[in-house]
Amino acid sequence: MATHDTDVCIIGGGISSAMLAEKLAELKPGLQITVVEAGRAIDDVRNRGQYRQRAMEYGEHPWPGDYIEDQQGQGLISMTMAVGGLALHWGGACNRFSEEDLRLKSLYGLAADWPLEWKELEKYYCEAERRLNVSGDPSPYPQDARSEPYPQPATPLSYNLQTLKGWAEQSGLKWSPLPMARNLKPFGGRGSCCLFDTCGTVCPSGARYSPDFTFRQLAEPKKIALHDRTLVRRLVLDEKTDRIVSATGYHQDRPDDPTQYRAKLFVVASGYTWSAHLLLLSATARFPNGLANKAGMVGRYMNGHRFIQARAEIDEQTWPGQNMTHSLISREFFRCPTDKPFVRHDTRVWESSAGRDPRLRSPQGRLLVGDEVFEDWRSRTKGSSVRLRAYLDVHPSADSRLTLDPSKKNRYGDPMPKIEHRFDEATLARTAADETHVMSVFEKMAKASHGKIAGRNDGDYLDHPGGGCRMGTDPATSVVDSWGRTHDHENLFVVGAPTTPTGGCTNGTLTFVALTLRSAEEIARSVRV
């Protein structure tokens, strides 16, 4: 078996891994850092304009070979497994959670408190925003006070969003542009935004942050070693102690010749699915339920947020297509008075063309041809269609789980993950009230402009998933401490999404990065060069 010696071995190559590797390389120059990623490095920025064009014209996937067909599972939200991870095609939304997310138990008697203070996390939010070069305006809500300004001003609101902001403010809610990891000027070796407006698919200019840039910038000057197309199937425990001694990786081209990655410290940065999966797969005689799993907590409390979407029809005139990936956010309902029924959610507004697209037939069924299509289309362009969405704060039960599915195995015979989200009793009990509240907010907004809600669409999966290795102070009820260090193994960390106890009520990526940047400092302190 080939061996590879390093100081820190990071397993997984997504956004948390990129941020961790970048910060470790700064904190400890000379530290040997190896990143092992199961998927391939798609190092072809120059082709992304073409990929985007083909995605738009033919629906082709714009990230060639970014998946491993037999390394999938039930309940995953994306097939992507590549250097850069899901942040290759994220929208770039960089919302913070709020202090309430960290104090759900103390304030409301719900779910669990996070084992760190808001003031502490806020510092790392600032750092995350700097590294991702977030553009944003300060929130109009004083509870959202920041210790540092955003590194960039907000992405300018399009005429459409300015119009919709004026409309949405009539409901009494306060709105701001969505903070986004989107370069308004070139930064970090990436270009500036020129509104291709396909952030969530592919960004040809690199204006929307993606981790592949960071990995290239670290790997080329050899600040890290990046081993792609190498699946870590097991973490190996020392025979006598509870330390991890190696990780066994299998390169796609050498399935019979594994590499033993030996390191002083191991970091599992494999996202909400593959982190818990690896720990469960690495069971030994002394840890028969998986590593870091003495308490049986690995794979539990899988979280995320429910979402409700609706379409409003209003009188204000917009021109669909100006900047459809940008939106407004209100944090009005991030706070919930402790003497009122609990409900928390963000509220978002986008321009939309829904219900106002060209069509083939008239309402009477007559086939429309030539200019008749335009006439019919134009007759429906007066006023605006508005896309609304709320991410609801819902809490997982202990049975919200990732388990190993013996019925689905990869080429090596490893069982694949199966994720089944379940809510705790309090969440289930307030489901109807949550929905009523959100729809009443949407209806109030619509009425402000003689509008109406023209359609509703509830998500049937949990967005921005996390959990599975939740952090806490009690080893009996958590997997890692606030730094991501596993309770059971001194030199094994888990970072990012899997460590979150609850999923919040807004996009999670910035929080995953902030937590990881905090972990990086403890990891740097824990390893000697």
Add this chain to the structure above:
Amino acid sequence: MKRRTLLHWITSAAATLPFLRVTLLAQPRDLTPESIDTLREVGATVLPASIGRDRANAAIENFIRWTKAYREGVPLEHGYGHPRLEKTAPSPVPGYVVQLAAIAKAAEAKGGRFATLDLETRRAILDEALTRGGVKNLPGRPTGQHVVSDMMAHYFRSSAANDECYRAEISRNVCRPIAITTKKPAPLGAQGGK
């Protein structure tokens, strides 16, 4: 599988292969000259005359280019939430050729070439063709279901058609400075673009 059975299978398959190959080669990869003629006639009906002949012709040529650049068996976008691996279907061109031949034949039955028929007769022919093809709505992009709805989708779902509809320079999905979008879109042609 027994050895004798295997040998028999190999022999049968080998005997069949040339025919299979001939069948596959017989499938047109590009639209035939006849089908392109009919496509242009259909295009003149289903694309808007108000954009002018040159731009309507350009829209038809763009669609023909789209058919030439089609790739089979390429992974489609996996989606988010409930991802799944699907690949692009076989080229729609053979189906298009058949559909266009059927339209030409229906036109002949009505008295001549498609372009020479009155609008309601042309509409009826297209309506029947689309109904037979199971097309109910204008797809978001060409899907291979029917050449008529695909050509219409290729144009009417474009950024240019969006601008025409709103008679404004919105330029959806076109690389442009953000600052432009902060203002109400200029009337079409006001900035000399169209």
